[in-house]
Structure formats: C-alpha cells, structure tokens
Amino acid sequence: MLLPRFELHRPSSVDEALTIAARHAGDCDFIAGGTDLLQNYKNRLNPRGHVVSLLGIDALQELSPTRIGALTTLARIEESETMRRELPILVEAASKVASPLVRQTATLGGNLLVETRCYYFNQSEFWRRSKGYCLKAEGDVCLVVPQKETCYAAFSGDMAPALMALGASARLKSLDGERIVKLTEFYEGDGIKRYVLRPGELVQGVELPPSATSLRGAYRKLRLRDTFDYPELGLAVTLGMEGEKIRELHVCAAAMETVPLCFDDLTGSLHGQPLSDSLIQLLGERIVKRVKPVKNTALSPNYRRKMVMVYLRRMLEQLATAGN
Amino acid sequence: MKNREILELEVNGHRRQTAARPYDVLLDVLRDGLDLTGTKRGCDMGTCGCCTVLMDGKPVLSCLTLAGQCEGKAITTIEGLKDGAHLHPLQKCFADAGGSQCGFCTPGFLMTCTALLEKNQEPSDGEIREAISGNMCRCTGYVKIIEAIQQSAEVLRARKAGNEGQADV
Numbered sequence: 001m002l003l004p005r006f007e008l009h010r011p012s013s014v015d016e017a018l019t020i021a022a023r024h025a026g027d028c029d030f031i032a033g034g035t036d037l038l039q040n041y042k043n044r045l046n047p048r049g050h051v052v053s054l055l056g057i058d059a060l061q062e063l064s065p066t067r068i069g070a071l072t073t074l075a076r077i078e079e080s081e082t083m084r085r086e087l088p089i090l091v092e093a094a095s096k097v098a099s100p101l102v103r104q105t106a107t108l109g110g111n112l113l114v115e116t117r118c119y120y121f122n123q124s125e126f127w128r129r130s131k132g133y134c135l136k137a138e139g140d141v142c143l144v145v146p147q148k149e150t151c152y153a154a155f156s157g158d159m160a161p162a163l164m165a166l167g168a169s170a171r172l173k174s175l176d177g178e179r180i181v182k183l184t185e186f187y188e189g190d191g192i193k194r195y196v197l198r199p200g201e202l203v204q205g206v207e208l209p210p211s212a213t214s215l216r217g218a219y220r221k222l223r224l225r226d227t228f229d230y231p232e233l234g235l236a237v238t239l240g241m242e243g244e245k246i247r248e249l250h251v252c253a254a255a256m257e258t259v260p261l262c263f264d265d266l267t268g269s270l271h272g273q274p275l276s277d278s279l280i281q282l283l284g285e286r287i288v289k290r291v292k293p294v295k296n297t298a299l300s301p302n303y304r305r306k307m308v309m310v311y312l313r314r315m316l317e318q319l320a321t322a323g324n
Numbered sequence: 325m326k327n328r329e330i331l332e333l334e335v336n337g338h339r340r341q342t343a344a345r346p347y348d349v350l351l352d353v354l355r356d357g358l359d360l361t362g363t364k365r366g367c368d369m370g371t372c373g374c375c376t377v378l379m380d381g382k383p384v385l386s387c388l389t390l391a392g393q394c395e396g397k398a399i400t401t402i403e404g405l406k407d408g409a410h411l412h413p414l415q416k417c418f419a420d421a422g423g424s425q426c427g428f429c430t431p432g433f434l435m436t437c438t439a440l441l442e443k444n445q446e447p448s449d450g451e452i453r454e455a456i457s458g459n460m461c462r463c464t465g466y467v468k469i470i471e472a473i474q475q476s477a478e479v480l481r482a483r484k485a486g487n488e489g490q491a492d493v
C-alpha cells in the first residue's frame with residue numbers, strides 16, 4: 001500500500017531536527033523505527049506533509065541502567081546483558097512487545113509515544129469511511145461513547161508502565177530548551193491529547209533513579225496471541241522489601257484507559273506493612289474499582305478489569321518469593 | 325514537493341541506484357524499483373513477516389521501513405542468499421523437509437532463520453519458535469519448518485567442523 005505523500009527530512013542532530021519540526025509546525029511528525037507511524041499513515045490516520053527521521057542522530061542511542069536513549073531499539077534492550085542483570089523488568093516488557101521482527105526496528109521513544117488504539121480507529125480508510133469517521137480522525141463524534149468531546153482510545157504501549165514503576169522520567173527537548181518530566185506526570189488527557197509533549201518537542205530518552213536497580217520487578221501482559229498483539233492489559237509491579245515488610249511498592253497499568261495508570265496513591269499507604277494475602281486482595285479490589293476500560297478492544301472491559309486482580313496476585317506472590 | 329529522487333542502496337553486496345519517492349517503503353523499492361520480487365507483500369502492516377529482509381544482518385520488516393532511512397545499510401534479500409549456483413542449506417532443507425508448501429511465506433522465514441543461525445548454530449526448538457514467532461505460515465503448520473531449520477543448523481555445524489578440520493591439516 002502506498003503511503004500518503006510527504007517530504008522526508010533526515011537531520012543528524014537533535015537541534016537540526018527541532019528546527020525542521022518548527023519550520024513545519026502543525027504539519028510534521030517525527031519518525032524513529034516507523035513501526036507505529038507507518039501503519040497509521042497507511043491507514044490514512046492523521047498523516048502529515050513532513051516527516052523528520054531521527055535515525056541519523058547518534059546521540060540518542062545510549063543504553064545504561066540510568067539512561068536509555070529514545071532511539072535504543074527494543075531488541076537491544078532485550079539482548080543487553082547489563083539490562084538483564086540490573087533491570088530485568090524492562091527486558092521482560094520489551095520482549096513482550098509485538099514480534100521479534102518488529103522489535104529490531106521499534107524504538108523506546110516510539111514506544112512511549114505509540115498512538116492510542118481503538119477498534120474504530122485502527123482500520124483502513126475504506127472501513128472508517130463506511131462506518132462514518134470518528135473524533136480521533138476526520139469525524140466529530142466518538143463511536144464508543146457517543147459524544148463529541150472525549151476520545152477513549154487505549155494507551156497500548158508496554159514499556160511505559162514498566163518504566164513508571166521504576167520511577168523513570170522522560171528527557172524532553174524543544175527549541176525553548178530541555179525539561180525532565182516524571183513519566184507519571186508525562187501522560188494526561190484523552191485518547192487524542194495523550195501527553196504533555198508540546199508540538200515540535202522531542203523525546204531524547206528516559207532517566208532512571210539509581211535506586212531502581214534495587215527493586216524486584218515483573219511485567220505481565222494480557223493479549224489474544226502471544227506474539228504480535230498489543231496489550232489488552234499490561235501490568236507492571238515493582239517491590240522493595242525490608243525484612244518481611246514492604247519498603248516500596250508500585251503498580252502501573254497499560255491498556256486500561258487513554259493513559260498508562262500509576263496507583264502510587266493506593267500503594268503508598270502500604271509501605272511498612274507485611275505483604276499478606278489480605279493486603280494483596282484489598283489492593284487488588286481498590287485498583288479494579290478504579291480502572292475504567294471501555295469496549296473498544298478485542299476483549300471485554302469486564303474481563304480486562306478482572307484480570308488486574310489475577311495478575312496482581314500472581315505477580316506479588318512471584319516477587320515475594322523471588323527475594324527468598 | 326519533490327517526487328522521485330535517486331536513492332542509492334547496498335543490496336546483496338551491490339551498490340544499486342533507483343528512483344524512489346520519499347514516502348516509499350523498502351518493500352516497494354525492492355520489488356518495483358529493483359525487480360527483486362522474491363520479497364513478498366503479505367499484510368503490509370507488520371503482522372506476517374513475508375517481507376522480511378536483512379539490514380546489517382538483522383531481520384527487519386521491509387513493509388514498515390522507509391526506503392529513505394536505509395541508505396548506508398547493507399540489505400540482503402532472498403535473492404542474495406544462495407552461494408553462486410548452490411542453494412543456501414536453509415533453502416535446500418526447507419525444500420527437502422516440506423517446510424515450504426505454497427511458498428509465499430518462505431522468503432520471509434528464510435531471512436529470519438539466516439539471522440538466527442548466524443547468531444546461534446545450535447538453537448533449541450523453543451529458541452526457533454521464538455525467533456520465527458513474527459513469521460506466519462498458513463500452509464505447513466510450522467512442524468516441518470522447525471524440522472527444516474534444525475536440519476540446516478546441522479548442515480551448517482557439519483560444514484563449520486569440516487572447515488575447521490581442514491584448517492588444522
């Protein structure tokens with residue numbers, strides 16, 4: 001399928017990329033691996049006239065337990081011995097994205113900004129035209145929750161919840177300068193707005209606190225097929241214990257709502273308590289009550305919510321024994 | 325907006341020039357620009373693996389790769405796999421073991437497996453399953469494919485042992 005027409009720019013530095021993006025403000029997208037963007041362009045989902053390739057920018061390729069460049073591919077994270085040893089949760093999350101072929105070119109930056117997904121959006125132009133377009137592309141009404149203001153497309157990236165649960169921040173750069181935003185504050189708004197990134201601003205990578213490597217972590221993913229499929233639920237849990245008591249606990253989820261969710265307000269009060277069955281049950285019930293998936297992916301919202309409890313219990317049991 | 329411009333790619337060891345649009349994916353440039361039609365278009369969306377080629381030795385999906393992002397990379401397609409008049413062991417074993425039926429998925433599988441066997445000459449069935457999990461076959465049921473890959477791994481190991489043996493003499 002032919003892509004829509006665009007001009008391709010190939011800068012070799014971040015500043016050059018930002019200048020080109022500013023010149024074509026409003027009609028420009030960045031492209032890294034292209035595994036998300038090109039699918040959407042083929043389906044004529046909000047294509048732009050200018051595309052700025054970031055692949056020529058060597059500065060965004062770094063990979064260490066405290067800094068990961070936006071252009072680092074998921075395959076590189078998965079194969080890195082250092083990451084396996086220091087931050088196995090990121091290796092686990094990366095190895096569950098798409099298929100091994102996609103992961104060769106899929107980048108971390110692209111994964112953090114992967115387009116939100118919805119059954120009525122991820123379709124061909126022909127399909128969408130027949131159905132009547134929706135709010136997120138070309139139309140003016142949502143086909144899932146009929147109204148004209150809010151899009152409910154699900155955030156479907158696997159790396160964001162795992163990084164959030166480790167306390168990571170995104171390093172952003174625009175012509176106005178650099179800023180660092182905690183991932184828990186990076187995502188906001190509906191399926192169209194998605195994040196605080198400004199037009200023309202670029203993700204340079206993520207930063208992790210050195211203490212992240214002291215946490216035990218796990219990532220589980222609910223999906224139809226064990227390869228290819230985007231998450232129907234992605235649950236990341238990190239745990240730090242002091243003897244029998246919880247020192248630190250973070251639970252983050254993808255594919256429940258339009259942004260990845262972090263439940264620090266529910267887990268914060270559990271610090272200092274022993275990790276018991278009843279604590280896990282109570283926490284699970286509170287999270288299940290909180291999340292509000294809608295009917296716009298393959299599996300039913302009710303099933304996806306119930307699986308939060310199942311995964312949470314299995315993961316916390318696994319993490320509790322992993323330390324003994 | 326500029327339409328076609330000259331794109332220079334290194335394909336199967338040769339420098340090739342072709343006219344390409346900035347919005348062409350590698351798959352279209354290989355098939356339509358360079359007449360290398362061995363690389364197949366299945367889904368065109370990243371979910372079948374039929375379009376797999378090697379880029380600097382790594383298996384990538386040419387349907388989701390912009391041709392303009394491939395300059396300076398070494399690309400290998402199924403046409404570049406055989407050694408002179410000799411089929412690559414993977415090609416021969418897929419044919420002999422029945423790992424290829426209609427054949428549409430085969431070029432993609434062969435490129436994925438070339439990269440796998442380059443990295444790991446003694447893959448377990450589990451490692452093979454994981455490596456080919458991005459390639460779909462609607463005919464064989466995968467059992468024969470895994471057999472074919474194990475057989476070619478054996479041929480490659482024997483060859484390597486033979487070469488090393490000769491070097492010792």
Ligand SMILES: Cc1cc2nc3c(=O)[nH]c(=O)nc-3n(C[C@H](O)[C@H](O)[C@H](O)COP(=O)(O)OP(=O)(O)OC[C@H]3O[C@@H](n4cnc5c(N)ncnc54)[C@H](O)[C@@H]3O)c2cc1C
Nearest residue numbers: 032033034035036037098106107109110111157158203370
């Ligand atoms: C078959 C298939 C299955 C998939 N399954 C999954 C899955 O299970 N889980 C999952 O998380 N993803 C999945 N994906 C989506 C995608 O492959 C990954 O999210 C990938 O990590 C995206 O990275 P990329 O480099 O290809 O992004 P691109 O496609 O290059 O970019 C994605 C978006 O991010 C923007 N962007 C990229 N880099 C930057 C940057 N540094 N700064 C600012 N903007 C930037 C682009 O403008 C674009 O909007 C799948 C894709 C395919 C084809």
Ligand code: SF4
Nearest residue numbers: 118134142143151152
């Ligand atoms: S949630 Fe509604 S507006 Fe958003 S993509 Fe789906 S149908 Fe469109």
Ligand code: FES
Nearest residue numbers: 366367368373387
């Ligand atoms: S044609 Fe590229 S993955 Fe199907």
Ligand code: FES
Nearest residue numbers: 425426461462463
């Ligand atoms: S041999 Fe027909 S699809 Fe694989």
